[in-house]
Amino acid sequence: MFKGIKSIVSVIYSFLKFAIIKLFRWKEFRYYYIERFSPSTMLNIYKNSRIDLGKQVRAHSGVRISSTPGARIVIGDNTAINYNCIIVAREKIVIGRDCTFGPNVVVYDHDHDFRNSDIMNGSKYVTKPIVIGNNVWIGAGAIILKDTTIGDNAVIAAGSIVRGSIPGNSITYNKTETVSKQYL
């Protein structure tokens, strides 16, 4: 019951919030009538950037999505983004349909250009697009870095740090060795 109410609240909330954003970002923002963003999500669409949401995109509380001037974010139909995920584009992030993001996932298509800037938190960045296919599952706390392509139906294990080309229909993880030592 609570779940049903929460979903309805999220759908109505998204509809109203997105309509207001649309007023100010007419060309920049495209979405469908039924989206399901929790009230405590953040959607930052800068002037001259672009965000396209497919049908029934779901974002849980704490999610932050931001596209800066000149950048573009596309999220496909029926993709679900869990608690506290952060997606920030300075060039382009494309996410397919039917994807699932676990909580705390970070997707950044840029680095600070520390080699060529006097001050890192100035305005220079090195960017490379990120393209995530359809039906991809990204586990809790994974970090997707710039210049990454992930094929359809891929699984990224929880806590992985990923850059580069990931094939479809695969499970990807950072190799780790877990050690337990007695301390008593």
Add this chain to the structure above:
Amino acid sequence: MFKGIKSIVSVIYSFLKFAIIKLFRWKEFRYYYIERFSPSTMLNIYKNSRIDLGKQVRAHSGVRISSTPGARIVIGDNTAINYNCIIVAREKIVIGRDCTFGPNVVVYDHDHDFRNSDIMNGSKYVTKPIVIGNNVWIGAGAIILKDTTIGDNAVIAAGSIVRGSIPGNSITYNKTETVSKQYL
């Protein structure tokens, strides 16, 4: 002084919030009079699930705890859960007494059944219980995966990704090699 006020606010807030939840989830929710959940925590108890809180459980802001239908979560007396921890059960998560969770810890007793589902964010999951003993300390950002048992007095290092059986009185970490390279 601030700390004292915050604690009292959290205790009163928890008492009121939990009483309201109890009205709707009479059989599903058990707790004590004195719990200390920050106002910006989330406790999702689905119909036919079960959450049992011991005495004086503490949850800091941003904590999210969720049990889905058929699932059970038990948290023992005097356990403290730090900022932004996320605990989601689809089968069973048992946490002992006197445990400490650092910030950003994720505890999930399920995976998406990507091998047998056409669409990952559909409703199929593979679940296995998680049992965490007494007086366990889980460091910041650790991820506890399904099918994990952690013995009493164990320490899980910050940032570890853990699955399987962890002995008591031990410190557990993922082996890492840290590399620093000059770039100038």
Add this chain to the structure above:
Amino acid sequence: MFKGIKSIVSVIYSFLKFAIIKLFRWKEFRYYYIERFSPSTMLNIYKNSRIDLGKQVRAHSGVRISSTPGARIVIGDNTAINYNCIIVAREKIVIGRDCTFGPNVVVYDHDHDFRNSDIMNGSKYVTKPIVIGNNVWIGAGAIILKDTTIGDNAVIAAGSIVRGSIPGNSITYNKTETVSKQYL
């Protein structure tokens, strides 16, 4: 436009909030007129602790900064701290100027003293100061542990777990091997 409004709101909000904190923590808190903390940040300054903020420190939403009695936190001019970073001092954390923290960074200068405490979430800690130089960039999700010194202009890669002495003008990361296996 939105960005400009947000910045102004953050500056005004910070000014008012910090003035109120200053009333209660006259000796403990030092800051400048222009700081830019998002409204949903947390600044916990305990009695007999100390927090010094340089000019134009920026903190995005979800940031939590906390200094416990006897502890000190210093953050230099023009340092920017991204979403959901958590900085907790029980002894001393010094951060230089012009630094950039990615989202979800955790900085803790203490561990629970599990070897010498009967109960971990009791009051005993092992502390060692953390000193971060100027113009340091700490990537998303990095964890900075106690007893760490980071030199000027250093870069800490996303997701790194760092302890010890990191030289300046270097890029530091945890060596990982990424494996992709076909599952179909």
